[in-house]
Amino acid sequence: MPASKSLTNRHLLLAALADGPSVVVNPLESRDSSLMLQALSALGAGVEHLAEHPSTGEPAVRITPLTLDADGDDGAPPVEVDCGLAGTVMRFLPAVAALTGRTARFDGDPEARVRPMGAVLEGLAALGAEVTAGASADAGVRRPETLPFTLRSRRGLAGGEVAVDASASSQFVSGLLLAAPRMREGLTLRHTGSTVPSSEHVAMTVAVLRAAGVEVDDSEPAVWRVAPASIPAFTVRVEPDLSNAGPFLVAAAATGGEVTMRGWPRESTQIGRRWTELLPQFGAAVELVDEPTGQDSAATQTLTVRGGRDGSGAPQVTSPGLVDGTAELTPTVAALAALADCATTFTAVGHLRGHETDRIAALAAELRRLGAAVDEHDDGFSIRTPAVRGDLVRSYADHRMATFAAVLGLRLDGVEVEDIGCTAKTMPTFPQLWRALVEPGGTGEPDAPGAPGAPVEGGGR
Numbered sequence: 001m002p003a004s005k006s007l008t009n010r011h012l013l014l015a016a017l018a019d020g021p022s023v024v025v026n027p028l029e030s031r032d033s034s035l036m037l038q039a040l041s042a043l044g045a046g047v048e049h050l051a052e053h054p055s056t057g058e059p060a061v062r063i064t065p066l067t068l069d070a071d072g073d074d075g076a077p078p079v080e081v082d083c084g085l086a087g088t089v090m091r092f093l094p095a096v097a098a099l100t101g102r103t104a105r106f107d108g109d110p111e112a113r114v115r116p117m118g119a120v121l122e123g124l125a126a127l128g129a130e131v132t133a134g135a136s137a138d139a140g141v142r143r144p145e146t147l148p149f150t151l152r153s154r155r156g157l158a159g160g161e162v163a164v165d166a167s168a169s170s171q172f173v174s175g176l177l178l179a180a181p182r183m184r185e186g187l188t189l190r191h192t193g194s195t196v197p198s199s200e201h202v203a204m205t206v207a208v209l210r211a212a213g214v215e216v217d218d219s220e221p222a223v224w225r226v227a228p229a230s231i232p233a234f235t236v237r238v239e240p241d242l243s244n245a246g247p248f249l250v251a252a253a254a255t256g257g258e259v260t261m262r263g264w265p266r267e268s269t270q271i272g273r274r275w276t277e278l279l280p281q282f283g284a285a286v287e288l289v290d291e292p293t294g295q296d297s298a299a300t301q302t303l304t305v306r307g308g309r310d311g312s313g314a315p316q317v318t319s320p321g322l323v324d325g326t327a328e329l330t331p332t333v334a335a336l337a338a339l340a341d342c343a344t345t346f347t348a349v350g351h352l353r354g355h356e357t358d359r360i361a362a363l364a365a366e367l368r369r370l371g372a373a374v375d376e377h378d379d380g381f382s383i384r385t386p387a388v389r390g391d392l393v394r395s396y397a398d399h400r401m402a403t404f405a406a407v408l409g410l411r412l413d414g415v416e417v418e419d420i421g422c423t424a425k426t427m428p429t430f431p432q433l434w435r436a437l438v439e440p441g442g443t444g445e446p447d448a449p450g451a452p453g454a455p456v457e458g459g460g461r
């Protein structure tokens with residue numbers, strides 16, 4: 001399984017804020033991570049791709065850090081930051097751009113222009129950054145709520161105390177915390193809303209900061225205190241993406257089949273670690289065994305998922321009835337729930353309306369087209385009766401909608417996935433890995449040219 005998007009982009013960002021060149025081994029290579037690298041490079045970081053890191057033989061990227069606290073850049077053209085559709089770029093990089101002291105113009109895909117941004121920009125404005133809507137530093141209303149916007153903070157950020165409402169995205173908290181050690185006074189960040197969604201991702205941010213030697217106090221609920229610190233240069237290896245492992249593991253549960261994944265981390269901050277609890281709730285058996293010696297064998301295990309079958313041997317998906325706070329795993333869990341023999345309600349996922357698309361509306365629309373009965377709620381949705389037929393499933397430029405449809409295609413005849421190429425956001429190899437998984441004799445490994453898993457040209461259907 002390719003590397004984690006969330007960990008790759010956090011490590012790349014912290015490398016750019018470190019006090020010397022750092023190396024990220026086994027980074028994810030995808031649209032979201034390329035956009036992160038392009039933006040860091042545009043802001044002044046050095047980016048060097050290494051074909052093989054001496055420690056593991058894997059690809060790596062060496063980052064030479066940014067210059068911070070520049071005293072303005074009058075006359076220089078603004079730095080252009082293309083966020084694509086990446087939440088980790090649009091929500092994490094504004095604070096980094098502010099630290100550099102340069103003027104930066106942020107924009108992205110049409111779908112990105114409706115994703116909420118307000119809390120990050122409000123927080124930075126409260127810390128002294130000038131933020132204006134639109135593409136010019138001189139025009140537009142203050143405090144934009146979405147892309148595009150222009151941002152400048154002469155001489156970086158002093159830091160101090162700030163309060164924001166992060167109930168629309170955990171990335172508002174992560175984006176301010178990741179830059180916080182390099183604010184001259186550090187940062188005390190207070191969340192003022194109800195709950196922060198995707199709380200695993202905030203915990204990941206805190207863990208990554210601590211691993212980089214930064215002091216973070218999160219002992220008071222909804223308050224984070226980050227001490228000012230230099231970040232020592234580091235080398236880190238990125239874990240596999242456990243969220244993107246989801247469709248492959250769920251494939252076994254959906255079909256009564258068996259899927260094995262090597263390199264499952266014994267401990268992880270990724271929300272995808274929840275698959276080992278979620279899959280049994282849908283009738284699959286999960287087994288973790290120690291790996292033979294080899295790379296990282298002390299830190300990883302082999303995970304096998306075996307899907308349930310009924311008395312006649314047919315695939316059987318059961319449902320726990322309710323799943324709570326599944327965050328970015330939701331579309332993949334929904335594919336399984338749509339094949340289950342009873343209803344499933346998803347709660348605490350209202351913020352999915354601000355993801356790559358309004359995922360609650362998208363899941364409801366596409367499942368209804370496949371014959372399922374679905375109710376939408378403010379806080380989530382319920383799949384009352386299963387999907388029963390194939391059809392064209394729209395992706396809405398959303399990688400997780402495309403992989404949701406791919407899972408359903410394992411059980412429903414005639415599912416056609418629109419724009420499978422949008423999986424390049426976090427997993428450009430999805431089409432060939434999926435083909436290798438489902439074709440007889442496939443190993444799940446894209447190896448020899450012409451083999452079932454060999455790369456295919458282009459995206460599209």
Ligand SMILES: O=C(O)C1=C[C@@H](OP(=O)(O)O)[C@@H](O)[C@H](O)C1
Pocket residue numbers: 005006007087088168169170171174197198201327328351
């Ligand atoms: O910090 C991160 O890496 C992420 C945080 C989450 O965002 P939300 O809190 O907006 O769900 C998650 O859904 C996204 O895929 C990645």
Ligand SMILES: C=C(OP(=O)(O)O)C(=O)O
Pocket residue numbers: 085086087088328355356400426
């Ligand atoms: C919500 C997601 O992405 P982003 O990082 O763009 O928010 C996701 O990958 O499911």
